Amino acid sequence: xxxxxxxxxxxxxxxxxxxxxxxxxxxxxxxxxxxxxxxxxxxxxxxxxxxxxxxxxxxxxxxxxxxxxxxxxxxxxxxxxxxxxxxxxxxxxxxxxxxxxxxxxxxxxxxxxxxxxxxxxxxxxxxxxxxxxxxxxxxxxxxxxxxxxxxxxxxxxxxxxxxxxxxxxxxxxxxxxxxxxxxxxxxxxxxxxxxxxxxxxxxxxxxxxxxxxxxxxxxxxxxxxxxxxxxxxxxxxxxxxxxxxxxxxxxxxxxxxxxxxxxxxxxxxxxxxxxxxxxxxxxxxxxxxxxxxxxxxxxxxxxxxxxxxxxxxxxxxxxxxxxxxxxxxxxxxxxxxxxxxxxxxx
Amino acid sequence: xxxxxxxxxxxxxxxxxxxxxxxxxxxxxxxxxxxxxxxxxxxxxxxxxxxxxxxxxxxxxxxxxxxxxxxxxxxxxxxxxxxxxxxxxxxxxxxxxxxxxxxxxxxxxxxxxxxxxxxxxxxxxxxx
Numbered sequence: 027x028x029x030x031x032x033x034x035x036x037x038x039x040x041x042x043x044x045x046x047x048x049x050x051x052x053x054x055x056x057x058x059x060x061x062x063x064x065x066x067x068x069x070x071x072x073x074x075x076x077x078x079x080x081x082x083x084x085x086x087x088x089x090x091x092x093x094x095x096x097x098x099x100x101x102x103x104x105x106x107x108x109x110x111x112x113x114x115x116x117x118x119x120x121x122x123x124x125x126x127x128x129x130x131x132x133x134x135x136x137x138x139x140x141x142x143x144x145x146x147x148x149x150x151x152x153x154x155x156x157x158x159x160x161x162x163x164x165x166x167x168x169x170x171x172x173x174x175x176x177x178x179x180x181x182x183x184x185x186x187x188x189x190x191x192x193x194x195x196x197x198x199x200x201x202x203x204x205x206x207x208x209x210x211x212x213x214x215x216x217x218x219x220x221x222x223x224x225x226x227x228x229x230x231x232x233x234x235x236x237x238x239x240x241x242x243x244x245x246x247x248x249x250x251x252x253x254x255x256x257x258x259x260x261x262x263x264x265x266x267x268x269x270x271x272x273x274x275x276x277x278x279x280x281x282x283x284x285x286x287x288x289x290x291x292x293x294x295x296x297x298x299x300x301x302x303x304x305x306x307x308x309x310x311x312x313x314x315x316x317x318x319x320x321x322x323x324x325x326x327x328x329x330x331x332x333x334x335x336x337x338x339x340x341x342x343x344x345x346x347x348x349x350x351x352x353x354x355x356x357x358x359x360x361x362x363x364x365x366x367x368x369x370x371x372x
Numbered sequence: 373x374x375x376x377x378x379x380x381x382x383x384x385x386x387x388x389x390x391x392x393x394x395x396x397x398x399x400x401x402x403x404x405x406x407x408x409x410x411x412x413x414x415x416x417x418x419x420x421x422x423x424x425x426x427x428x429x430x431x432x433x434x435x436x437x438x439x440x441x442x443x444x445x446x447x448x449x450x451x452x453x454x455x456x457x458x459x460x461x462x463x464x465x466x467x468x469x470x471x472x473x474x475x476x477x478x479x480x481x482x483x484x485x486x487x488x489x490x491x492x493x494x495x496x497x498x499x500x
Contacts (some may be wrong), residue, residue, distance in 0.1 A: 254495040265500070
């Protein structure tokens with residue numbers, strides 16, 4: 027009797043040890059950042075093949091949408107800047123432009139993909155930005171004639187611009203859009219459990235075995251996570267941070283997140299993280315809508331989140347204090363909380 | 373075999389309980405250390421080399437090839453950092469040491485990441 031009990035316990039232990047299914051992980055450098063794909067519960071061959079399909083698709087997208095190297099977008103910018111019309115018969119690019127118009131307008135142009143010229147003035151149209159602050163005169167001039175997506179006119183397949191400053195820069199959109207394309211590739215190839223991370227823009231598909239995928243949210247000033255959160259299937263999460271692309275000049279940090287209203291890098295936040303429920307463009311929204319919440323003035327952030335329908339957000343403000351939505355606050359698990367930090371719940 | 377049954381006959385319920393618990397603890401300890409080696413490791417990933425995992429219990433410099441050239445990563449008794457890199461801004465070097473599980477330093481220009489891995493990974497990926 028006792029012997030049987032012992033056997034039973036042993037068997038339970040051995041069974042529980044042997045049931046771990048593997049996660050296959052692949053990394054590549056695309057979009058100027060790390061792309062990391064994890065696939066759960068599939069064979070190594072299949073995981074590798076599908077990851078390569080996704081990497082190749084991302085490389086194609088990157089070349090196609092690149093804001094400053096030779097691409098369809100840079101040819102378009104060149105033509106529009108010299109006052110010419112530009113013909114596109116590519117349905118996808120017309121869809122992308124249309125979607126950017128809608129998202130920019132919804133975000134009150136805090137997400138403004140039409141100001142590529144300003145981003146370039148700040149030196150962020152190179153892989154390693156120069157540490158030059160443009161003259162305030164130049165910035166003032168630009169802001170006085172700020173280009174928006176409304177300056178781009180679409181007549182069937184012909185594009186024209188009514189503002190010489192107009193320059194499309196999809197740097198705040200492309201990674202999210204790529205996530206939505208990855209979701210389709212995974213579905214077509216019957217992968218039901220995967221986690222795709224493009225430089226911090228992440229989408230979860232299915233689960234990690236019997237638990238949800240868990241994402242660590244980067245601490246904006248430390249090389250570790252400030253919190254972690256479960257990302258249910260189909261959800262996306264995105265962060266805009268002043269630590270991602272920036273330069274220091276005279277001990278001031280100048281990040282790539284430029285406030286269209288001032289022409290200067292936004293300096294009221296260190297990072298803004300948002301989580302978007304399953305939708306056709308969930309990846310896109312998680313990339314695009316973290317910008318308005320990062321850039322908008324402190325007192326406007328919560329209101330803007332409500333307007334954009336973002337129920338899950340967490341913003342680390344410039345002083346290190348945190349503004350978090352009540353739903354995010356219920357789901358988040360703090361890993362590093364400092365006692366002087368003030369956490370305001372929206 | 374009959375000796376084993378004789379032994380089972382003479383032991384009391386309490387004895388059996390102690391023996392079983394003791395064996396259970398041993399099994400638990402073995403299975404734990406089998407699946408997840410204790411301690412922490414440094415994982416170095418580059419697009420130009422296969423991922424490598426080093427024990428953190430050493431003092432050594434490692435040369436790793438990246439997109440621009442060779443970076444040097446120093447491991448020193450439980451912690452690690454970049455000490456040389458061909459990138460222009462050297463943000464990877466300025467990061468300094470990392471020593472906790474899941475801490476990561478990424479050198480984007482040279483396409484090398486170093487991260488501490490161990491037995492208490494509390495998330496699958498990082499929203500950096």
